[in-house]
Amino acid sequence: MLDLYHAVAGEEEEEEEAVSRPVLTGLSTQSPPPGSVVSHADTVVSLVNMVEQDRDTSSPKPYWKEFRFDLAQVPAGESVTAAEFRIYKARGVSRHSNSTLHVSIYEIAAEHANRESNLFLLDAQQLRAGTEGWLVFDVTAASSHWLVERKYNLGLRLYVETDNGLSVEPGSVGLLGRRGPRSKQPFMVTFFRASASPVRATRAAKAPRRRQPKKSNDLPHPNKLPGIFDDVHAADGRQVCRRHELYVSFQDLGWLDWVIAPQGYSAYYCEGECAFPLDSCMNATNHAILQSLVHLMKPEAVPKACCAPTKLSATSVLYYDSNNNVILKKHRNMVVKSCGCH
Template sequence: MTARTSLNLIGLAWSCLSFLSCAHCGLSDNHVHSSFIYRRLRNHERREIQREILSILGLPHRPRPFSPGKQASSAPLFMLDLYNAMAVEEEESLHQGAGKSFSAKAQGHSKKSYYNAQHAGYSRVTPPYRAAPLLGHSPSLRTAHDTNFLNDADMVMSFVNLVEKDKDFSQQRRHFKEFRFDLTQIPDGEAVTAAEFRIYKDRSHARYENITLKVTIYQVIKEYQNKDAETFLLDSKNIQASDGGWLVFDITATSNHWVMNPQQNLGLQLCVETLDGRSINIKAAGIIGRNGPQSKQPFLVAFFKASGVLLRSVRAAGGKKKNQNRNKSNNRQDSSKPTKTGDYNTSEQKQACKKHELYVSFRDLGWQDWIIAPEGYAAFYCDGECSFPLNAHMNATNHAIVQTLVHLMFPDNVPKPCCAPTKLNAISVLYFDDSSNVILKKYRNMVVRSCGCH
């Protein structure tokens, strides 16, 4: 099923639930508004819509994450900042496409998408890690590298540290700390384009205030029962003990290796040393571990891009055959009806092909526990007559114009062109998976930008 067909299906089904209202706007943007109140969905209808939307989102089932708690943690907050960056980009794209006559209500929905994560407990109040990058003064959570990674990515995932108890190390590594992340929940067909390990550093203990520290990250290669694990040096950074902010380590190659070889994912180890090689306690160095504030917890973030064309999963079509049979019978009945000679004389009384408002609410589906943002989105839909003559605002293709003329001559054999989307935009969705990892994914062809006759 194509994205266009899927969108139309949602439009037909969702019209049973939505309350849509707005003032009429100009014809130049091929966009009209209407006011309707529809009946509430029955349970089986709601389940069918849920299945259809989950399929479009590429999810085999509804995620059921562990309760994230009331206090916002670092990974969701970082992901929220990335989401807001994408939301601004999408809003600007809509404004460019719609011009000055862009719907005020659609703007409201877009702003709601940007701010609504407050309802999930992730406030837009400036969090403590606005200091990232460590030595900079960027007003954003993300670095310039993150912005570049985001532009090239279809999906971003954050992973929380799974270590709940400190491991016993030898005397030589007594100040080492380990971190583990589950990368087995990555959807098929996604390739890692970038990955970062992020850990927060506060000001160091007074005794180290005026010295330079070396923070080193290792990949665990092999573990032993009676001795320290074999490790591989990934990266190290020299920092001032008095500095504070997020330390960011590039672990792209390691993450790719873990995705391809999950059994070899033995985690990371971190240590802090003075420049003369003396190991020090990471807490005294200001490094925040799992016992620190939730907003400063270490996490891993990975950026992905689809490596090929992904097909939607095939679902049972038991309930669709009835509709198909009904449509076929209706078509037979329609074809047996006499042709109306006054078809085009009365077409002016019918509404021409236009873009109509349609708001899809994730909250009304009961998904607010796993979708962080948005609460919903303005999807719009296309409807109206494609009758002769096809005016300029109908965005008709050359084929549609020819088909209209042939329909005039042979109305029983050739149907009129259909009103359908001519341009579609993407949306971004921020949500939890079953393991409470946070995922930010861009879904293409979800918002009707303009309609036309095809």
């Protein structure tokens, strides 16, 4: 999850230049790089609290292992974009060490007292028995189903077979369960995204040409400025609306006991004059231009336009929830990218 955080945080810096990549990572013996599912998700939840069950040894084969995760902490009002089940495969030593293994993961669709459970195939991987590392399975269909109807969350079932169809006990070929080291225990990662809501973009506006003041009174065009965030002053020496530095420290807020990363971030803020004339470098809205004109005529009745953010971007935070699950959450509208007059 920390690797995902660092990758997503890097992508946020290049958000507008991001290129779509494969949706899911498939089989991987390394921590997989985030694909478009990760970078486009609002929330990534790592579910570690689970119930694990093995086939009763008195029952006939095939061997299997079941996992059931608690989805009580999933975000409300968000939809699943993807979900992955991850289980660690140790190298191990067994009589199947030179075999090719077929590992299948199923959703338990229904359970019955006197017969086998109904299963729905979610994903399957083929690998050499000597493989070591994390195996990643696509369980999006099950996670979506459970989110809509939580009573159907009966868990996942995993089977292992050899090339000739022989059922193999998962632990005997190195698939680690709850008895393995804490850092290598199975878990599920689910990606969520809030439902999109229509957002009306702010339009850049200029006063009609015949109402523009003389050119000598205009502020410099932004292309002629030394830098987009350099100090800019109005004719009377006051600083015009622009972005200023602001660093928010999570340590100062006392949040580092539950926030994993980052330790803080640059939030910025907007401040400055929105005095007439509102030049294009002030990113003024039509309303701000008209408000400024009315303010000139009735300063006691109508205030000046205000300096405020015109563009905001997201910041991702990695933290623990109350159940000790690790959450990677993309918080929108956290960083000021540009300022203007409103």
